[in-house]
Amino acid sequence: MTTGSARDEVLARIRHALSASPTEPIEPVRGYRRTGQYSPGAPQLLDRLTERLTDYRAAVHAATPRTLVSVLEAALDGTRRVLVPPGLPAEWIPASAVIDDGGMSPAELDAVDAVLTACTAAAADTGTIVVDASPDQGRRAITLIPDRHVCVVRAAQVVQTVPELLSRVDPHKPLTFISGPSATSDIELRRVEGVHGPRTLIVVLLSD
Amino acid sequence: MRIALFITCLSDALFPRAGQATTALLERLGHEVVFPPAQTCCGQMHINTGYQREALRLVEHHADVFADADVIVAPSASCVGSVRHQHATVARRFGRPELADRSAAVAAKTYELCEFLVDVLGVTDVGAYFPHxxxxxxxxxxxxxxxxxxxxxxxxxxxxxxxxxxxxxxxxxxxxxxxxxxxxxxxxxxxxxxxxxxxxxxxxxxxxxxxxxxxxxxxxxxxxxxxxxxxxxxxxxxxxxxxxxxxxxx
Amino acid sequence: MSQVFLGMPAHAPADVRALHGTQPFPAAARTALADSQLRRNLGAATATIRGKRAAAVAEVDDWEQLRFAGQQIKAATMARLDEHLIRLEQAVTERGGTVHWARDAAEANRIVTELVKAAGADEVVKVKSMATQEIGLNEALAEAGIAAWETDLAELIVQLGHDTPSHILVPAIHRNRAEVREIFLREMPGVDPDLADDPRELAMAARTHLRRKFLTAQVAVSGANFAVADTGTLVVVESEGNGRMCLTLPPTLITVMGIEKVVPSWADLEVYLQLLPRSSTGERMNPYTSTWSGVTAGDGPQEFHLILLDNGRTAVLADDVGREALHCIRCSACLNVCPVYERTGGHAYGSVYPGPIGAVLTPLLTGVLDNPTLPYASTLCGACFDACPVRIDIPSLLVHLRARSTELRAERRLVPTSEAVAMTVASWVMSKPRLFAWATRAARLGRLIARRGRIRSLPPPLSAWTATRDAPEPPTSTFREWWLNGKERS
Missing domain, CATH: 3.40.50 (Rossmann fold)
Structure with a gap:
């Protein structure tokens, strides 16, 4: 097997390259903003998240625990087959929904019209939502293949900055950071929303 | 103020009017202008074309010529840029830290004309008239x-x-x-x-x-x-x- | 592979075609400059992206602090690169991944080919990746009878058009919508013959075309934007969702990553995930960023291979000035602001890495004598440094490489060029004030060929100037003559 020797060789090359002019690594100065001016869930953050998600062509609907069921119904309007992850709160699950058991193949998922999930955290500054494959968010494939993703974001999950967002997620889980629906700018740098990922992203912002 | 003019080789040989105008302007503003006649070229063309060893003697010559000047003004942003951002680097590349220090000292008192007028002399109205x-x-x-x-x-x-x-x-x-x-x-x-x-x-x-x-x-x-x-x-x-x-x- | 000394930093081998152009930059540029459609496509596209980037950056009040942090984290990482790679290897392995090391392109291609064959596949889906383009993976797989399907829209346009990429981020930037439509109509099986040239409709055609591939592929190949040593986390930043498809659906995932892509800690991503999207697409955040650490039971690929690639990077690291080029996060902001790139496009650079960063990175990877004209493909205008999110001082690197180029020629006792002779003579004359004064006076001879204050034609090599520009008529007296003659009006 040659990989062992390649490993030794590359590491030896690196050490040789550095030994000619050794430099002590300097602790980087993190002079940028690591926490926002607003605390998680602040109304200003909900407004900003809404504005920035909308700017990138996601739809955002506000809901309260009382209105949630009707808001979700509206968000799923026109879809026939709805999939939900196994750990979604029971009161969110539409009557007709199918609960993912991990057994559906990609081709079978392609026949699903919409998926409804929770999220892990969101950042207002960039309009970003993170899903981490927890039971209320599901394995990665289910938020990828169906053409509509309805994602419930609880107000308390909304932080302001990217550093705050990263500090709230577990790097060991498979993470997907979502900022609006799938998009491309590959033809003449004109932005077109909706390519391979879900073409419709509906965020339901749930406040208490 | 006694100002040493760094004319630049291009202006010296091909565009003397830029240097003459710089002289007239600074004198009009009440300053003494001197021209160290031993000056030649900052070496920017050599450095930017890949001839740093050849530039080294020009870098050293420049540092010698302007070592004693109080303040140095040039009608060229590019040449001032070379003095300020390249000379010490060239000196260090050839293991001449003492020259790098001398070059840095010259660079610290070298100004492009416009920045000298605004930053050092603090003037923006130089009394000019140009109806064009x-x-x-x-x-x-x-x-x-x-x-x-x-x-x-x-x-x-x-x-x-x-x-x-x-x-x-x-x-x-x-x-x-x-x-x-x-x-x-x-x-x-x-x-x-x-x-x-x-x-x-x-x-x-x-x-x-x-x-x-x-x-x-x-x-x-x-x-x-x-x-x-x-x-x-x-x-x-x-x-x-x-x-x-x-x-x-x- | 022959090696003289174990552990000597090595340049990318001469047979790595993606890093070796077939002609010098000025000649390749001449062809591109004459292509008026290319010029207008590029002019429009770079102007658009420049505007978007400027707006996205202006929104961030701590942008300069982020740039400084981005620069310093990379510098600190390079200073201990071996240690970070070992930690990365350990973390990925602990989480069920397999780590391979590749000294050069051929070795990396061999590893990928064997892995694909071991998975029993004869095709792979690919996420856009500079590293796999650099090593010519698609061609190597094709030789082994394995089809590689590019799934990024621009890469698909390039692949279907039997073309090569001309931009790091938008590889088909040289194509306009009408050209893309023609390529799709010609090359895409089953495409709607009434396809219009609307970008949305073209993107939908690509969606339909690739859908089946995504749902059935057994092996995916990706690059990586970042890899976190502490956690063993790989990061892919993308827009279309083709990346998510490749990283999630096929049972086997193979990631090829340059060794310089490692960052020490998870918190380092908070810097780069802010710098990269705003610099590259001019977005606050790209639509999708995927991260994974090893394999996750029941979710995504159950077999993950990470290939750590050298292919010249250790030689870059060995250059204590040039190593800064390894900080590049491939955002392509420097391409979009470069006045040379805007006019010549990417193909003129003859490398997968075009533009200002390519003009330094390519010769650093191959050795500057293999790409001697690239460091000169710049006016040193400095726009690239201002745009670079990790503050790579590209103009200074270009100047450094120009010096390396002439020094290496001298060391190898290559015949001095006429330029080298002229530069030596000039520096000697210019170091002697009296001689210099004489030479500037002698320039007055130019007055003999001047007409009405200008010179319309000069002999070579100055004829390159007078082909499109007049030269000034030398004055009747130099500045120093005027001064020494008592400042009389000339």
Missing amino acids: RVTYHPTCHSLRLLRVDDKPLRLLRQVRGLDLKQLPDADQCCGFGGTFALKNAETSSAMLADKMANVLSTRAEVLTAADASCLMHIGGGLTRLSAGSRTLHIAEILAATDTADGRPTR
């Missing part, structure tokens, strides 16, 4: 190496009679780039074509800038096309005054 339509090209090295920002424009706005026109896409390079203009002549000319189109769109009579080299490039293109706009170093505009016959001096 003018547009200003911020050269790359004045803009991004020296960060002179809008200082030249602040000086030009105070010139009586001057009709200042904004140059579209002003921060775009004119395509000179020293030996780039020869090594990549076609690309250089393509950049020049766009710069000239922008200059002509202002219908300015005069294009000005802080570097004789870029002006030589754009001016060479304009005269080739008989385009009807001419180039003047900014020192020549700032030195111009209202004389008895009503015509500006040049």
